Amino acid sequence: MITRAAPVKNIDWLTFFLYLSLSVIGWLMINAAESSSDPTVTGFSMNAGTGKQLLLLLVSLVVFWIFFFIDFKFWNTFAYLIYFFTLLLLVLVLVFGVKIKGATSWFNLSGFSLQPSEFAKLGTCLALASYLSYHKTKLRNRKNILISIGILLLPAALIILQPDPGSALVFMSFFLVLYREGLTHWVYVIAAIFVTLFILSLIYSVGSVFVLILSVSIAILLLQEKRHWAWWVTYVALATTSVIGLNLGWQQELIAVHGILLFTLLILAFRKAKFRVLILGVPAIMICMAFSYMSRFMFDRVLEPHQQDRINVWLRPELSDPRGSMYNLSQSKLAISSGGFQGKGYLQGTLTKLNYVPEQSTDFIFSTIGEEQGFLGCFGIxxxxxxxxxxxxxxxxxxxxxxxxxxAYGLAGILFIHFFINIGMTMGLVPVIGIPLPFISKGGSSLLVFSMMMAILLKLDMSRYAY
Incomplete structure (x- = not known):
């Protein structure tokens, strides 16, 4: 289904050149990151990693234009077929894939590796867009919400089986699409609360988090009931005492005092026949406390040591081994900071050339940019x-x-979470989970799929001239 007339003049050239610029910059940075491995091999040699990446870049550009000249109606018509094909690839890779770094996530094809999880992003984006656009599906209906969430969770679940939780996390970006299409904001508020509780439960003791949950619950009740100022004086005094008491180890005592005050407020609400406070409030408090406890339990008893190390590097670096689990992040931050304002210059990165930063052409390629191009280069990217x-x-x-x-919103969400997590993990803002920087990190599957997705987007954008 190649379109008969594709007026290229109507393409969004700015978006195309942004895609092309990032792709070319990516190859240049990969060349810089790998230039030290063998001084006799240039980036244009097919024996070098950069040579392979150059070939993959050219192939991606060819595929981009092939996809661009396909009729825009094709993608909506065959969205589900593409989606189920990518699901089949995710199943097959579990059986026939090769294990690399502990994850069975790749097919080995004559020296090139193919990662089905990257193609699943394209399939899921198309399927979700097709479902939500079918008869203008409304996300106020519970059935529609569950089907939409199921479309994005199914490939994520298969990817977790590999196991590759980092790639599975990317599929949560599709919740941006659901929000744009009308999913209630309370879903995101609740998700933010649970993420916050998870992080706090790993940084502080469970008892301290319980005190915080009870304290926040009391404050919400006081605000809702518009209590007398004397209640607020009591609350502020208790909160101040809690800050001091937690440092002194008074966790059980503070939980008891907060519990008594909360119980009193709930009794008063019951006497005023405000049953909604009891029906919603009490279960919510119990769920939050149970989630906090289970988060800590899962971390201590279920996660593997290397998974605990990754989280500790992010949240509790003082517990991490500087020469072990902390090494990658420490060297990455050192490389970025050593670049200064203007950087050391292209191919002049000393930490890069001496291979101090592991995975510097893939997961940590932003550290190469920071060292050689400095603050200006990082800001530009x-x-x-x-x-x-x-x-x-x-x-x-x-x-x-x-x-x-x-x-479009699906693609924007995928790009954003890749961009945010990859750059964030090189600076310690998020845990190191192995997500590539789109168009820039070394890897053919990622570059190829993002090129496909950009081509489809630009062709769909041109479809507005057909209406």
């Missing part, structure tokens, strides 16, 4: 990504079809 994200959302908003809009 971030600016390019942000402009690209803005352009993609603009394409979504100006679209005349809901399929194009939902697809």
């Amino acid at each position: 971030i600016a390019l990504y942000l402009i690209l994200l803005v352009r993609i959302t603009m394409i979504g908003e100006r679209a005349k079809s809901s399929f194009t809009r939902t697809y």
Whole structure:
């Protein structure tokens, strides 16, 4: 289904050049990161990793234009078929895939590795867009919500079986699409509460988190009931005492005092026949406390030591071995900071050339950018990504079809979570989970799939001239 007339002049050239610029910059940075491995091999040699990446870049550009010239109706028509094909790949890789770094996530094809989880992002984005655009599906209906969430959770579950939780996490970005299409904001508020509780439960003791949960619950009740100022004086005094008491180990005593005060407020609410407070409030408090306890239990008893190390590097670096689990992050931050304002210059990164930063052409390629190009280079890369994200959302908003809009937001969500997590993990802002930087990190599957997705987006954008 190749389109008969594809007026290339109507393509969003700014978005295309942003994609092309990031891809070319990516190859240059991979060349810089791997230039030290063998001084006799240039980046253009097919024996070098950069040579393979150059070939993959050229292949991706060819595939980009092939996908671009396919009729835009094809993607909505065959969205589910593509989705189920990528699910089949995820199943097959569990049986026939090769294990690399503990995960069975790749097919080995004549020296090239193919990662099905990357293609699953494309399939899921198309399927979700097709479902949400079908008869203008409304996300106020519970059935529609469950089906939409099921579409994104199914590939994520298969990827976790590999196991590759980092790639599975990317599929949570599709909740951006669901929010744009009308999913209630309370889902995101509840998710944010649980994420916060999870983080706090790993940083502090469970008893301290219990005190915080009870304290916040009391404050909410006081605000809702508009209690007399004397109640607030009591609450502030208790909160101040709690800050001091937690440092002195008074956790059980503080839990008891907070519990008594909370119980008193609940009794008063019951006497005023405010049963909604009891029906919603009490279970919510119990669920939060149970989740906090289970988070700590899972961390201590279920996670493998290397998984605990990754979380400790992020949340409790003082517990990590500087020469072990902390080494990658320490060297990455050192490389970025050593670049200064203007950087050391292209191919002049000393930490890069001496291979101090592990995975510097893949997961930690941003550290290579920071060392050689400095603050200005990092700022430029971030600016390019942000402009690209803005352009993609603009394409979504100006679209005349809901399929194009939902697809655009799906792509924007995937790009953002890749961009945020990859750059964040090189600076210790998020845990190291092995997510590539789109268009820049070394890896053919990622570059190929993102090129496909960009081509589909730009072709769908041109479809507005057909209406």
